[in-house]
Amino acid sequence: MANALDLLIQTLVYPGLIFTILLIILTQWLARKLSARIQFRKGPVYAGPAGVLQPLADLLKLVAKRDMVNKYSLVQSPLIAVSVGIGLLVVAQLALPVAYSPIHARYDAIAVLYFLLIVPFTIAYLAVAHPNPYTTIGAARFLAILVVSEPLFATSILVPLIISSRLGGEFSIYLTSLNAASLWSAGLSEALAMALASISGFIGMLAVLMVKPFDTAEAESEIYWGVFTELGGPRLALGFFLKFAERIVIPMIYATLFLGGVWPADPLNWAASALTIYLKTILVFSIIVVVDSTLPRYKPEQAVTFLLKYAYPLAIASILLSLI
Amino acid sequence: MDVYDFTLIYAGLGLLAGSVVYLVFYVLFQKLAAARTPVQRDEVSRLVVMGGFTVEEPSRLSAIRILKDILMRSLGSARVSRLESFAGAISSWYLLALILLSLLVAISFTLGW
Secondary structure (H helix, E strand, O other), X not given: OOOHHHXXXXXXXXXXXXXXXXXXXXXXXXXXXXXXXXXXXXXXXXXXXXXXOHHHHHHHHHHOXXXXXXXXXXXXXXXXXXXXXXXXXXXXHHHOOOOOOOOOOOOHHHHHHHHHHHHHHHHHHHHHOOOOHHHHHHHHHHHHHHHHHHHHHHHHHHHHHHHHHXXXXXXXXXXXXXXXXXXXXXXXXXHHXXXXXXXXXXXXXXXXXXXXXXXXXXXHHHHOOHHHOOOOHHHHHHHHHHHHHHHHHHHHHHHHXXXXXXXXXXXXXXXXXXXXXXXXXXXXXXXHHHHHHHOOOOOHHHHHHHHHHHHHHHHHHHHHHHOO | OXXXXXXXXXXXXXXXXXXXXXXXXXXXXXXXXXXXXXXXXXXXXXXXXXXXXXXXXXXXXXXXHHHHHHHHHHHHHHHHHHOOOXXXXXOOHHHXXXXXXXXXXXXXXXXXX
């Protein structure tokens, strides 16, 4: 188990804050290049080799601006809420095999899920704390999607944890990641449950991450920028920081539980395990970017109806199958 | 480590990382970089503008009312489809797929797969 110094290093350096910032730079550069290719553009080219430092340049530009809010905004509390949200996301990686001395406990997945499901609500709070008609509409749309998508994502995530608990997983994300590959071959109902949960979990993940077709909360063509309309400078930078960190950590948990965990790496070799998890995360992230760049956007009520009508039956069926 | 220790450690480290983010990316950058930017304010900076017109008080929307409206509309369409005839509903591929899925779960339970 990790000692205090290890915990501090893991929180602030690797795989915590500093490494997460590096990952955000890499993944956002990848996202911009991929979506640019799909739209027959070049994407970023000026900052750094092949434009790889463009996300960092954007971050520095925003945080170096003078903080300004409108007359009716809250000043400090939204910044503190978003910062804590970023902290909770960053620390989630300590419970995954990317950490060199991971923290884990029996039923830790419940605590991690609980903390992670709080995070999107800090974006909603950031939005409603800066009143504007478009921001309010965006926040309401975001909350409508979250109310439906978060139970869906949590239910789907429970399936590999339930199956793994029979193989010594103890409802711990880290312990489940060590035998995640064997969940697919544990039996017919287990394989079916994993297949259905991976589909419903992916749909739930898209909705939680505000990816098309569920990005009604920031529909540029209808409500300017929705939840981000009234934000600028450091507030926008922190909002984006949270959103981009979420797009790394949630796919990382998805890859850990549904794509075989550390397999084919040796679980005792943490460097190989971490590399495997990062490669799988980037694969999931790339699929999300392609989906985001190619699909059209639902209307808010269509998005909620889609989740209730198609994703929930899959999630419920997978939970029932996993209990056999 | 039990789950209570885990939760405490997770929450503590999360607050630590969040504090570092707030202090570095907001407080520090505002003091070192943003404070050097000259303040640009004129007589229209404080005016509240909506739709191109200055107003005394902007119109306010209720996020909860919009949220309820979205949920009502999404559930409302499902209610309308339930009122359709059973024959019409059973012919839809969605209901057939749902029945297939339920059968799959039921058979798995019965045969103990």
